Amino acid sequence: MKRLVVFIMLIRLFNGANAQNSAEKIIVGNSELHIGGYAQIDFNLPSRDGTINKNGTLDVHRLVTFFGYNFNEKVSFVSEVEFEHVTEVYVEQAFLDYKIKNNLSVNAGLMLIPMGIQxxxxxxxxFNGVERTNVDKYIVPSTWREIGxxxxxxxxxxxxxxxxxxxxxxxxxNKGGVFSGNKGLRSGRQKGANSYITSPDFACRVTYYGHPGLNLGFSAYVGESETMEYNGLDLADENAVVSADSxxxxxxxxxxxxxxxxxxxxxxxxxILANLSNTDQYNAKTSKDVGSKLTGYYAEAGYNVLEGRSDTEELISFVRYENYNTHAGVTEGTIINDTYNRTDITIGLGFKVAKGAMFKADYQIKSNAGSDDNSGQFNFGAAISF
Amino acid sequence: MHSKNNINKAATILVAALFFLSFTTVYVLSVRDWEKIEKSTKAIFNLVDFTFSEIKNISNLGSTRLYKINNMGYLAFDQAPSKFHKFEYYIIFSDKGNILKIEVLNYNENYGSEICNQRWLKQFQKINTSSFLTYNNSIDGISGATLSVQSIIANSWQVTQKLHAYLQLK
Structure with missing residues (x-):
């Protein structure tokens, strides 16, 4: 009896152990291991006043590999490693997910800030269009992720x-101001790379899907930016504290x-609406022109021409109007720069040849409130996710 | 000497049992899950007294669990994959094997939970077909929840086929 049990256990061990390293796990089809990824390969061709006077650019804009591992029904790990423009490597997500009970989990690690759709x-x-929306670049600094x-x-x-x-x-x-009037908060992302903290921030998001076909989201983020000036600050030195506060x-x-x-x-x-406080002091200290109010919005309508004609393919024609303004408000001492009030109109096609595989083509008309310049851009791209 | 031997044996069996348990995790329906199922059963069949008797004498059930509800209909419970985890859901069938209700009990992933929407799930009730293609086409997709939509369509189809196979055998 005992020998039989030991024998069965040995077989079990063997079965469990016959996929020891990661490569083998992939080969034998380990159900706990999940592999995925996405990529975006772009060709951008700028134009001005209807003529092409600049070189086009071709770029593997991003290639992301996804690895997830389910330790058991309650514990899993999610990671995304991103190659941007081929040569830059980032970790986009890396967190441990622990299911406390049904429908509720706690996560810790490098995670996406839940703000907006993209x-x-x-x-x-x-998403429609070769490039991500600029609201989700200049106002929501996508891909926005930090450790928390x-x-x-x-x-x-x-x-x-x-x-x-x-x-x-x-x-x-960090030895100088990082935020800017043009790009807002974008350059301040720490991305979990040797990041430092002065005080934590808070974010939340609620989505409602009670009406079929409709998905509504509400997001909020509050906090203060981190500053290296607080590192080793002598709190008794009033001037130093005032300087650090700014x-x-x-x-x-x-x-x-x-x-x-x-x-x-x-x-x-x-x-999206962002109110920034203390920008008067920040700008005075750093000689920057950070706005005190940032706004951005877009509205997009798409129509699948192949609806009802194809089960696997979609041909989506779309139009999008987008405005993003990193100077929707400024504090005293900063002059409103109207060129930061930008509008993009995008018209394009997306040919979805399979779930997660798409060819895209669009034309963008870009303008701003500060000049009469109308520039345009043709974009062509291959978009993949699996 | 003799008793020590027995303890050894018991310990070996216990360890072996734990070993096996760690490999096979079967979802146990919680009290809350059963409450939801009972509530739906009452509402659909207008019943006060009913019992769920499990049907076990069929092969190829896999992770599906089938129950008979009095002589009125059938209940099926199953787990299906979303992007990363599994969600738990049940179907109540008529005695002919038509879907009367489908409900997701637990959804364990942040993406794709739109499939839990009751009004969306109502689409499954009207379908009467023996072709998976027609079945698949009868359900509207949900953008942002493609994987879970495909999963519940495919899984509920398989569960329905298992019940139909059982009904034909009867």
Whole structure:
């Protein structure tokens, strides 16, 4: 009897151990290991006043490999490693997910900030247009991710998901000001790379899907930027404290977004508002022109021409109007720069040849409130996610 | 000497049992899950007294669990994959094997939970077909939840086929 049990255990051990290293696990089809990825390969061709006077650019804009591992039904690990423009390597997500109970989990690690649509759903085959929306570049600095802890829950009864997060903030000052009037908060992302913290920030998001075809989202982010001036600061030195205080800005950002699909019609919209405090002192200290109010919105309508004609393919024609303004408000001492009030109109086609595989082509008309210049850009791309 | 031997044996069996358990994780329906199922059963069949008797004498059930509800209909419970985890759901069938209700009990992933929407799930009730293609085409997709939509369509189809196979044998 004992010998039999030991024998069975040995067989079990063998079965369990016959896929020891990662490569072998992939080969034998390990159900715990998940592999995925996405990529976006672009060809951009700028034009001005209807003529092409610049070189085009060809770029493997991003290639991301996804690895996930389920340790058991409760514990899993999610990671995304990104190659940007071939030569830059980043970790986009790396966190441990622990299911406390059904419909509720705690996560810790490097995670996406839940703000707007594209920062969370950034796989190229999920959005129209070759490039991501500029609202989600200049106002929401996608891909915005920092290290933190969050709780994610789902209420099936209320058709709602929620996420509450304590997370590290932007690097706002390191031997000089990092934020700018043109790019807003974008350059301050620490991306979990040797990041430092002065005080934690908070983020939350609620989505509601109670009406079929409709998905509504509300996001909020509050906190203060991090600053190296607090590192080793002598709190008794009043001048030093005042100087350090001026290197920090307060951030309050809210976003509402909606996605709606009805048959062939696909509608999408998003509005983001960010109020920044203490920018007067920050700008005086750093000689920057950071705005005190940032706004951005877009509205997009798409139509799947192949609806009802094809089960596997989609041909989506779309048009999008987008405005993003990193100088929607400024404090005393800073002059409003109207060229930061930008509008893009994008018209294009997306040919989805399989779920997660898409060819894209579009034309963008870019203008700003500060000049009469109308520039344009042709974009062509291949978008993949699996 | 003799008793020590027995302890050894017991310990070996215990360790072996734990070993096996760690490899096979079967989802156990919680009290809350059963409450939801019972509530739906009451509402659909207008019943006060009913029992779920499990049907076990069929092959190829896999992870599906089938129950008979009195002589009125059938209940099926299963798990299906979302992008990364599994979600738990159940189907209530008529005695002919038509879907009367489908509901997701737990959804364990932040993406794709739109499939839990009751109004969306109602689409499954009207379908009467023996072709998977027609079945698949009868359900509207949800953008952003493609994987979970495909998963619940494929899994509920398989569960339905298992019940139909059982009904034909009867």
């Amino acid at each position: 920062n969370l759903y950034h796989e190229p085959a999920t 802890i969050d709780v994610r829950g789902r209420s099936i009864e209320h058709s709602a998901n929620y996420q509450v997060m304590i997370v590290n903030g932007f690097n706002g000052y 290197t920090m800005i307060g951030i309050q950002m809210i976003g509402v977004d909606a996605r709606y699909t009805e048959g062939a019609l696909q509608l999408k919209g998003q509005y």
